[in-house]
Amino acid sequence: MLSRVADNLYWMSRYLERAEHCARIAGVHLNLMLEHEPASQDRRWWRVLAALGSSEPVEGDAFAAAQSYALDQIVDSIAAARDNARQVREQISSEMWEQLNRLFHESRRMGTPEFWGAQPHDLLITVTQSAHLFQGITDSTMIHGEGWQFIQMGRFMERVQATARLIDLHFAEFFRPTAEAMNASQHMEWIGLLRSCTAFESYCKVYTADLRPERVAEFLLLNAEFPHSVRFAVNQLRKSLGAVHEATARKPDRLDKLAGRLTAALSYTPLEEIMSNLHEFSLNIRRLCGNIHTGIYQVYITYPVEAALEI
Amino acid sequence: MGTPGFEIPPLLKTRFQSYWLNGSYDEMFEAEGVPRPHYRALYEMLLSLPVEEMRRRKQAADISFLHQGITFTVYGRDEGTERIFPNDLLPRIITASEWETIERGLTQRITALNLFLRDIYHEGHSLKAGVVPSDIVYSCRHFRRQMREFKVPKNIYITVVGSDLVRLPDGSFAVLEDNLRVPSGVSYMLTSRTVMKRVFPELFRMAGVRSIDHYSETLLATLRALAPEDRSEPNIVLLTPGVFNSAYFEHAFLARQMGIELVEGRDLAVHDNIVYMRTTAGLRRVDVIYRRVDDDFIDPLAFRPDSSLGVAGLFNAYRSGNVTLANALGTGVADDKAVYAYVPGIIRYFLGEEPILSNVQTFVCSDPAQRQHVLSRLDQYVVKAVGESGGYGMLIGPCSTAEEREDFRGRILADPRNYIAQPTLALSRAPCFLDGRVEPRHVDLRPYVLYGDQVRIVPGGLTRVALKKGSLVVNSSQGGGSKDTWVLYE
Numbered sequence: 001m002l003s004r005v006a007d008n009l010y011w012m013s014r015y016l017e018r019a020e021h022c023a024r025i026a027g028v029h030l031n032l033m034l035e036h037e038p039a040s041q042d043r044r045w046w047r048v049l050a051a052l053g054s055s056e057p058v059e060g061d062a063f064a065a066a067q068s069y070a071l072d073q074i075v076d077s078i079a080a081a082r083d084n085a086r087q088v089r090e091q092i093s094s095e096m097w098e099q100l101n102r103l104f105h106e107s108r109r110m111g112t113p114e115f116w117g118a119q120p121h122d123l124l125i126t127v128t129q130s131a132h133l134f135q136g137i138t139d140s141t142m143i144h145g146e147g148w149q150f151i152q153m154g155r156f157m158e159r160v161q162a163t164a165r166l167i168d169l170h171f172a173e174f175f176r177p178t179a180e181a182m183n184a185s186q187h188m189e190w191i192g193l194l195r196s197c198t199a200f201e202s203y204c205k206v207y208t209a210d211l212r213p214e215r216v217a218e219f220l221l222l223n224a225e226f227p228h229s230v231r232f233a234v235n236q237l238r239k240s241l242g243a244v245h246e247a248t249a250r251k252p253d254r255l256d257k258l259a260g261r262l263t264a265a266l267s268y269t270p271l272e273e274i275m276s277n278l279h280e281f282s283l284n285i286r287r288l289c290g291n292i293h294t295g296i297y298q299v300y301i302t303y304p305v306e307a308a309l310e311i
Numbered sequence: 312m313g314t315p316g317f318e319i320p321p322l323l324k325t326r327f328q329s330y331w332l333n334g335s336y337d338e339m340f341e342a343e344g345v346p347r348p349h350y351r352a353l354y355e356m357l358l359s360l361p362v363e364e365m366r367r368r369k370q371a372a373d374i375s376f377l378h379q380g381i382t383f384t385v386y387g388r389d390e391g392t393e394r395i396f397p398n399d400l401l402p403r404i405i406t407a408s409e410w411e412t413i414e415r416g417l418t419q420r421i422t423a424l425n426l427f428l429r430d431i432y433h434e435g436h437s438l439k440a441g442v443v444p445s446d447i448v449y450s451c452r453h454f455r456r457q458m459r460e461f462k463v464p465k466n467i468y469i470t471v472v473g474s475d476l477v478r479l480p481d482g483s484f485a486v487l488e489d490n491l492r493v494p495s496g497v498s499y500m501l502t503s504r505t506v507m508k509r510v511f512p513e514l515f516r517m518a519g520v521r522s523i524d525h526y527s528e529t530l531l532a533t534l535r536a537l538a539p540e541d542r543s544e545p546n547i548v549l550l551t552p553g554v555f556n557s558a559y560f561e562h563a564f565l566a567r568q569m570g571i572e573l574v575e576g577r578d579l580a581v582h583d584n585i586v587y588m589r590t591t592a593g594l595r596r597v598d599v600i601y602r603r604v605d606d607d608f609i610d611p612l613a614f615r616p617d618s619s620l621g622v623a624g625l626f627n628a629y630r631s632g633n634v635t636l637a638n639a640l641g642t643g644v645a646d647d648k649a650v651y652a653y654v655p656g657i658i659r660y661f662l663g664e665e666p667i668l669s670n671v672q673t674f675v676c677s678d679p680a681q682r683q684h685v686l687s688r689l690d691q692y693v694v695k696a697v698g699e700s701g702g703y704g705m706l707i708g709p710c711s712t713a714e715e716r717e718d719f720r721g722r723i724l725a726d727p728r729n730y731i732a733q734p735t736l737a738l739s740r741a742p743c744f745l746d747g748r749v750e751p752r753h754v755d756l757r758p759y760v761l762y763g764d765q766v767r768i769v770p771g772g773l774t775r776v777a778l779k780k781g782s783l784v785v786n787s788s789q790g791g792g793s794k795d796t797w798v799l800y801e
């Protein structure tokens with residue numbers, strides 16, 4: 001497969017995952033703010049901005065800034081996903097293209113500031129549903145070959161990074177090691193975190209509705225069966241790396257080692273150790289992911305011609 | 312169907328109420344109400360099908376084009392607008408004997424033009440013999456000095472050709488221009504056939520239409536025949552300028568049909584004069600490039616340094632014989648509209664034969680006497696810039712304003728080499744289904760010629776139609792559409 005095609009598929013998928021993540025977080029916090037003391041609003045929206053990866057320090061109205069940032073990120077990510085898909089239209093199924101194209105046009109229609117100001121949830125629901133639909137269409141209409149594996153990589157790479165960052169920020173704000181009882185509004189915030197990862201219902205099935213921060217961390221970071229947990233995403237990422245490795249017969253030693261370290265961190269680090277410095281743990285996961293991303297590009301996509309000729 | 316002495320019921324006669332004959336050759340009627348024999352089946356179907364049914368089929372065809380995303384890009388107005396290519400429902404029909412002439416004529420013409428290209432980049436015998444004035448050749452914007460003394464694979468310069476034919480009032484075909492660089496439109500020929508077979512199956516059965524399905528396969532075989540000789544399993548790719556090019560749909564379509572990779576300049580790299588494409592499994596050598604990128608942009612080291620569409624070092628790899636480019640570089644000389652005027656002479660010189668397909672009378676403005684003639688009769692001629700295509704940069708004398716003529720007079724005097732003039736042609740007309748009625752519109756014909764180890768022409772082509780009433784401009788960028796073209800078995 002052409003390297004450029006792999007690149008387009010990877011980013012198509014990453015951007016769509018980003019749009020979905022952003023839509024979910026925005027939706028959760030728009031709900032939470034309705035029943036919350038007004039004094040805490042600015043902090044909330046600064047946190048949302050940070051979770052969405054905005055590096056700009058915010059001055060003034062954090063709510064307005066977060067709203068316009070989220071809207072831009074959703075609309076731009078969908079446009080970028082479609083742009084990538086457009087360049088590989090012959091490689092993806094026509095059903096995939098049609099679904100993504102439809103989402104693009106819908107997001108343009110609902111993504112105007114007026115529409116968004118009045119009915120933000122219309123767009124947010126459309127985006128999350130369409131993203132799920134696209135994933136289903138992809139899995140059932142495309143050959144599960146190399147191209148599909150790059151799509152998987154893009155999705156799970158984005159998911160690991162976004163989820164790890166979100167958990168990090170949330171624990172920094174709300175986690176207290178002393179076992180004091182949660183008040184109602186804190187309770188809502190922990191539900192919000194789970195909802196941001198579509199994890200609330202699944203969490204209840206595993207642990208009942210008894211919310212405890214350690215369990216939330218354990219579930220979102222280490223659960224091997226929940227699709228939005230960091231560990232699940234990392235396992236999928238590693239699986240796809242292995243499949244591409246096999247299909248192309250390259251020798252990506254460094255990539256293998258990085259992926260091994262990442263899965264080991266999630267499989268063998270005791271929860272107590274993670275909880276003692278969750279920020280460092282999350283940072284380490286994201287750093288390793290960043291290195292894997294760079295590695296994928298070095299091995300499969302932007303490798304120097306001279307190096308490739310020596311093999 | 313086919314009852315002799317067919318009486319037209321008065322109600323149905325209204326289907327043709329807006330059909331009139333004028334001085335142009337009519338593809339369907341030999342006289343008022345008398346269809347030519349090969350159009351008889353279509354004529355009778357038009358009389359028998361209710362207009363609602365026709366509308367339904369037209370709609371089915373349009374939806375099919377829309378869903379396949381058969382679009383082209385219009386430059387100039389809104390930047391890069393994507394449009395559906397307008398397609399007329401009624402086929403344009405060509406008889407076996409007409410096609411036989413076209414086929415022989417184009418084979419002759421393309422063979423001669425290929426010899427001409429070889430000659431001007433080597434010995435230049437034809438220039439010394441005065442067949443074409445050498446200053447016209449050397450002043451051509453598409454002449455590539457870099458190609459001199461380079462033997463292209465199998466001596467084939469023009470692998471894919473799309474020549475535009477028109478039919479004159481006497482019924483004979485003439486060549487209006489040759490497209491020898493990167494001709495486009497073949498995907499419309501192929502897709503409109505697919506759609507038409509779905510919309511008019513009964514008509515196909517009755518008419519006996521020759522197939523064009525093997526075009527992609529033939530193109531692939533042609534490209535393979537040109538691969539460097541030591542490469543037994545050549546890797547053939549299609550080089551596109553990218554997704555923003557007006558013909559991107561066609562590039563993707565052909566690549567998929569042939570089962571070859573669609574690459575952009577950034578996918579290719581040259582090392583030690585060998586071209587590679589970058590794949591996830593490492594570099595893979597490329598042997599033949601069907602390039603849909605213009606000469607100017609193909610290699611920033613050899614041609615335009617600001618091009619980001621091409622591949623640095625490609626030209627040297629080409630000259631080293633390690634990769635084949637189709638078409639070759641520098642072929643634009645032979646489709647320069649000023650050189651066009653000399654093609655009959657080129658045919659006589661290289662083949663010693665009389666041209667089978669005639670040329671349209673052409674005045675070359677670089678010649679003082681011819682220029683004077685044109686300038687004094689600007690209102691009677693069509694003036695064209697020699698390097699332009701797509702209907703851009705032309706003056707249609709009879710429809711022009713005094714202001715436009717003044718503008719062109721200035722342009723011709725400033726750069727006479729850049730202009731030619733031709734009489735306004737009465738292009739033939741074919742029936743079109745417009746708004747529930749059948750009306751005549753002007754058409755031309757672009758068959759696609761492939762030249763690898765031999766000349767091959769798929770029986771068909773792109774019939775372009777000027778959908779605007781009375782218009783003579785068939786280019787898609789100027790409100791033209793297309794028709795399926797049927798070449799009959801007999």
